Amino acid sequence: MRRMALDLPLLLLPGVGFLVLTFGLPLYWAITGSLGLGADGTGFTLMHLADIFLETKFRKGLMMSLYYAIAPTVLTLFVAIPLAMLLQKSFPGRKLFNGLYKIPLAIPSIVAAFMVLTLIEQGGFMDRVLVHIGLSMPKIVRDQFGIGVILSTLWKDIPFMTLIIAGAFGAIPKDMVPAARSLGASRTRAFLMVELPLAMPGVTAATLLCFVKSIGNFAAPSLLGPAYPLPLSIQMYDAYREGDWIAIYSMGTVLIIVSFIVLGAYYALTARTLQHMKREG
Amino acid sequence: MQRYHSIFLSLLALVCLLFMLVLPIGIILLWSVSNGWFPPNLSPGDYTSRHWAMFLSDPTLTPAIVNSLVITVIVTASSMVIAMPTAWALARFDFRLKKIIEIFILAPLIVPGMVVAVGLGRVFLKLDLAYSMEGVILVQIAGVLPLTIRILSGGFESIPGDIINAARTLGAHRFAIIRYILLPLSIPAMLAAGLLSFVGSFEEFERTLIIGAPIVHTLTTRLFVNLSGQGLVIPVAAVVSLILLLPVLVVFLLTSRIMRDDVMAAGMGKL
Amino acid sequence: MQLKCLAASAAVIAAMTGAAHAADVTGPAFGDTFNVTDTSVDLSQLTRENFYDVLVPLAKKDGEMTFYSYWPPAPLVVFQNQIIPAFEKKYGIKVHFNSVETNVGLPQLDAAYKEGKPSPMDGYFSSDLPADLNEMANIRLTDILPNAADLDPSLAYEYRGIEHNGAYVPFHGNQTVIAFNSAFVKGDEVPQTFEDLLAYSKANPGKVAITSPLRGGSGSGFLTAVSHKLMSDDCVAKWMDLSADEAAADKLVNNSECFAPVWAYFNDLLETAQITNGNTDTLNLMANGVANVGTAWEDLTFSYVMGNQLPDTVRVTILNGGQPGGAEGAFIPSNTANLAAALLFMDEILAPEHQAWKLAGFASRSPKTELDASLIPAEAQKLLVPADIYEEGRISNANPVMSRVVRDAFAANVLDK
C-alpha cells in the first residue's frame, strides 16, 4: 500500500504533467485572455465572451458550429449501428470490406472535403453523369443547410463510429442474445433490449468523439459550406490571420465551455448505467 | 435463403466500397493528370503530367516530406513512452481523483487545436521553440496523447492481474515484468495507438501551422495552401491530395493486416 | 562601367553633403526615429545613389535571409524560378523562401515582435500589412530602392486605403474584374454596368457567381465597386476618408442611409446569383459551366485559362464605374535580423527583367510605369482587360478599419437575409 501511494503520482506524472504544460497552460491563457486578463488584456471584462453571443456573426457562427457537429453525428449513428451489426455477420468478402472500410480514417479531412467537392458540386462528376440521363445535381455545396459539409463529415465519421460500435458489439458475451431469444424475445427485441443497451457505452463514447471532432471541423465548412454564417472554427482561423488574439481566445473559450457542457452531460447520463456494469460493483 | 442473404450483403459492401472509395480517389487521380476537363465530359479531354512535374520538382517538397516523416515518427514514439506509465496507473489503480484525471486527459480532444497552439506559440517564442521541430513535436504530442493514453490503458486493463503475479512468483522483477510480460501483451494496444497517433500527427494542420510554419513545414501545412478555398486549383489540389494520401494509406494498409480492431475500439469505446 | 563610376561618385558626394537634405526631402524612414533592431545599416545615410555601395558588402556579411510570399500561383513561380535564383547568383546570398497562406506570417511577426525576438522573415510579400506600421515596418523603401524610381506614384505610398509612406513596395499589380464565358455570354449580353449584371442574373438565375466579400478579394473588390458606383458623392467621400476610425466607420456604415442602395443592390442580385467561398471557388464554378459570369481577379483568371483550368472562351472586363485594383507588395519588418540583405532583395524584386518576365508570363501587371501590358504576347492579350477600359477602370479602396466595418455590415445586411 505504501508503495502504491508513492508509485501512483510517479506513474501519472509523465502523461498528466505533459498535458498540464502543453494543454492546461494554453487553456488557462485562453480563458484568462477571453476575460480581458493576460498579456493582451485590458483588465477584467466579460464583454469579449458576451460578444460571442451578442454579435450576430459570432452567435450564428456558434450555432453553425453546433449544427456541423450535431447533424452529422446523429446521421452517422443511423448508418454506423446497422453497419456495425453487419460486420458481426459473415458474408463473402467480409474480410476485405472490414479491411477497407476504415480507410477514410487515414485520409486527412481536407482531402476528404476536396474529394467530396469534385464529386458532388454542381458541374462536378456526379452532375456530369446525371446530365447524360437528363437530370442534374441539386445544389448541395455552399447550400444553406451545409449538406456538402455534412456529407464529407459523414464520410470520415461513419467508419470511425462503426469501428468503435462494432468493437462494442463484438465485446458482448456471446450467450446474451441466445439467452434473450430463449426467453421469448424476437430478433428485434433482443437487439433493442439487450444488445443495444450493452453496446451503449461504446455508442455514446463514439457519439461524443464524433461530436468533438466535428465541432472544430475547419476544412469541410471552408470548402463546402455556405459563405455565411461561418462556423467558429473558420472565424477563429480568420481572426488568427488578422492577429486578433482576443477574438480567438473568446471563441475558443466558448467552444471549450460548450464542449465541456457536452462532456459533463455525457458523464452524467452514462454514469448510472456504467456503474452497474463495472466490475467492481 | 441464407446464401442469398449473404450474397446480397457482399454486393452491398462492394457497391459501398466502389462508390465511397474507388470513385472519389479515381476521380482525383484523373484530375491530377487532366489538362482541361470541362463538362459534360466524363473524362478529361487531354492529359498532362505538368501538375505532377511542377510539384515533384519543387525544392521545398522534399524537406516537407522529411519533416513530416521525422515528426510523425518521433511524435508517435514519444507519445507512446509518455502515455505508458500514465495509462498503466489509470488501468491498474483506483484512486480518488481518477475521474477528474480521466476527464482532463480527454479534454485536449475537445479543445480546438488553434486555442492550444496560439497560447503555446507565445511561450515557445520565449523559449526559442517557435518555428522549430522540437516545438512542433511538443505541440503535436499534446494532440495525440489523449487517445494514446486511452487506448493503452484499455489494453492494460485487459491484461489479467494474475499474469503479473505469476511472473513475480517466478522471480521477475519490475523491469523483467515490463520487458517480458507487459510489453509483449500490450503490443496490440500499442499498435492501435501508434497507428492513430501516426495518422493524427501526419494530418495535423492547425497546431503545426501556428507553431512551425513556414520555417518548419510538414507535408500537410506545405500543401494546405493548395487545398484551401483561397488557392484551390483543382488539378493542383488533386496532385496534393494524392501526395498526402499516399504515406498514410501505405502505413494504414500495412498495419491493418496485423492490427486488431477490438483493441482500438475498446480504447475509444469507454471514455 | 563609366555609369557605375558616376553613380559611385554621386553617392560619395551625397554622403558628404546631402545628409541633411535627404532627411528633409526624402528621409528614408517615415518615423522620426528608426526602430530597426538590425543597426548594421545606417538608414539615415542610405539613398538611391549609395544604395548598392553601402549594402552589397553588408549583405554579403549577412550571407542569408528569409523571404515569405503569399500564395497566388504566379508570383510563387516568379520568386522560385526567376527572382531568387537571379538574386542568389548575383550576390551570393542564400534566400530561404517560404510560401504561406495569404497573411498567416503577420500574426507570427506580431508575436515575435511582442516577445522582442527577431522577425521570422526578413521580407514578406503579403496581401496585407501589419496593423502597426509605425512600429513594425517603417522604412521608406520606395524612396531609397534604386529600382523603385519609376514606380507608379499612385501605388507607391498607399495600398488598400493604408498610407504606408513607401514601407510597402508594390510588386504585383492586380485588378478585380468581372469574368465571363464568351461562349455563353455573347455580344450585348456582356454586362457593362451594374444594372446589366443584375439584369443578366435575373434572366439567367444561378449563372452569376459572386465571391463572398468575407472569403476572397474579388468579392470585397466587387463590394467596393458597387459602393463606389451607387452611393452619393458625399457618402463616397466620407467612406474613402483614409483617416476614418472605428467610430466614424460605424457612424457611416451602420447609422446612416449611405449604404442602403448598396445592400438593396446586393439583396436584389443575390436572389438569383450565387455567393461563393473564394476567388478560386468562383472560377471553378465557371470552369464547371455552372456559372457564366463571376467576380474574379484579372491575373488569376489569366493563369486559369493559360493552364487549361478555364475554357479559353473566358474573358474579363471592368464594369462601368470602375473596380478596385492596386499592387500587392512586400515589406521589411523592423525586427529583421538581416536588414542589408533584405533591402537588396526588395530592390531585386523590382528589377525590370523580373517585372517583365512575370508580366508576360502571368499577366501580373507591373507597378513600374515603364512596363505595360504590351509586353504580353498578342494571343494572350485577349485575356486581359482591354487597355482603354483598364486605364479608367481602376479605383482604390477604403481604409482597413472602414473595410472591415463594411464587410461586417454586408454580412448583417445581405448575407444574413
Next chain:
Amino acid sequence: MPALKNELDVLDISKHYSGVEALSPTSLSVANGEFVTILGPSGCGKSTLLRMITGITLPSGGHILLQGRDITRLPPEKRDIAIVFQSYALFPHMSVRNNILFGLKMKKLGKQEQLRRFEHVVTICGLGDLVSRYPKQLSGGQQQRVALARALVMQPALLLLDEPLSNLDAKLRESLRDDLLALHRSTGSTTLYVTHDQSEAMSMSDRIIVMDKGRVVESGRPRDLYLKPQKRFTALFFGHTNLVPVEAEGTLATLPWGSVLPLDQAARGKGEISLRPECISVFPDAAGDAVVRQVTFMGPDIFYDLQIGNHCLKSRQGSNGVPLEVGARVNVHIEGIATLLEQTGSASVSAGAAPESPSLEGDR
C-alpha cells in the same frame, strides 16, 4: 412416430460446419418430468446439440419435436424452452428483478401473473434480498440462482442447463447440486442437463446420455452405466476403473492371473472388462499372489495399488480397518458379474479424456 409421452424427441439430428461434422446424426428423447443428463468431455458435441435444441443454431439434418410438435426450424423465442447458460448470460444492465421478469414481459403476461410467478420463483430460489441488485454485485452462486430463476419463471416445457455449476467452487457446487435437484422435484420440470462432470451426472440424473466425438456412446441409468458400462469410453469416463483383458468362454471370463469371473452374457474369445476398485477386496496373506505397491489415504476410503503378475490393479477399501503397508502380500477377491466392453465405436479413449481427479473427489 414418437411416443407422445415424451416431452422432447430429437430425431437423427446432425450438424456440420462447412464439411466438418460437429455432430453425427443423433437421436434422444426426454420424458415428461425426467431429468436427463448429457455427459461428455468438452468438444464432444453436447453444446452443439443443446444450441440446436434451443434454436440458436439450425441443424443440418434431422428433426426436433417438443411435446410432439416439430420445432426444428422455429426461432428460439417461439420454442417453449428455457436455458441456463454456463456463463449464466445475465443481462448486466438489468437488475435481478428485471432479469427475471424479462421473459415474462416478452411473453406479455399479465401484471398479476408476472408478479405471482416472480414471487414464487424468488422464493424457491432464495433470492429474496437480491432482487434489486445488479448481476455484477452478486457472487457466482447467486448469479447462478438468478439464471436458474430466470429460466424457471418461464415454466418452460423443457429446461436446459448447460454446465450450470462448472463456474463455481467445489463446495458450492455440491450444495447447489442438491438445490437444483430439490427444485427439479418440486417443479417437476422436464430437464436436460449438460455437463462434463460424471459425479454431477450420476448424482442428479434419472438417465445419462454419454457423448463423445459428436456421437452418443451409450445411455442408461447412472448405476447401470457405472457398474455395467457397455463401452470402454463409458467405463473410463466414470471415475476409476481397472480395465482387464480376459478370455471369455461361455458365461465365464478368465482373468490374466487365473481368476475366473461370471459374465452377464455368454461370449467367446479375447475381451476386456471393467473392474471398479470397490469391487476388488484385498485380504492380507503372506502367500497371496498380489503385492501392495502404493497406499493412498482418502479419508473415508483407502486406495491400494496392487501388482498381480505383471498387471496393476486399483482397489478401494473402507478406511475403518487396519491399513495395509506397502510391500504387504495380499489375496485379491473380485465380486460381481462382469460385462464385456464393446470394442467398436468410440472405444478409443485418449489418456487425457478420462477425468481422474474429479472422480476421486466425487466418489466419496
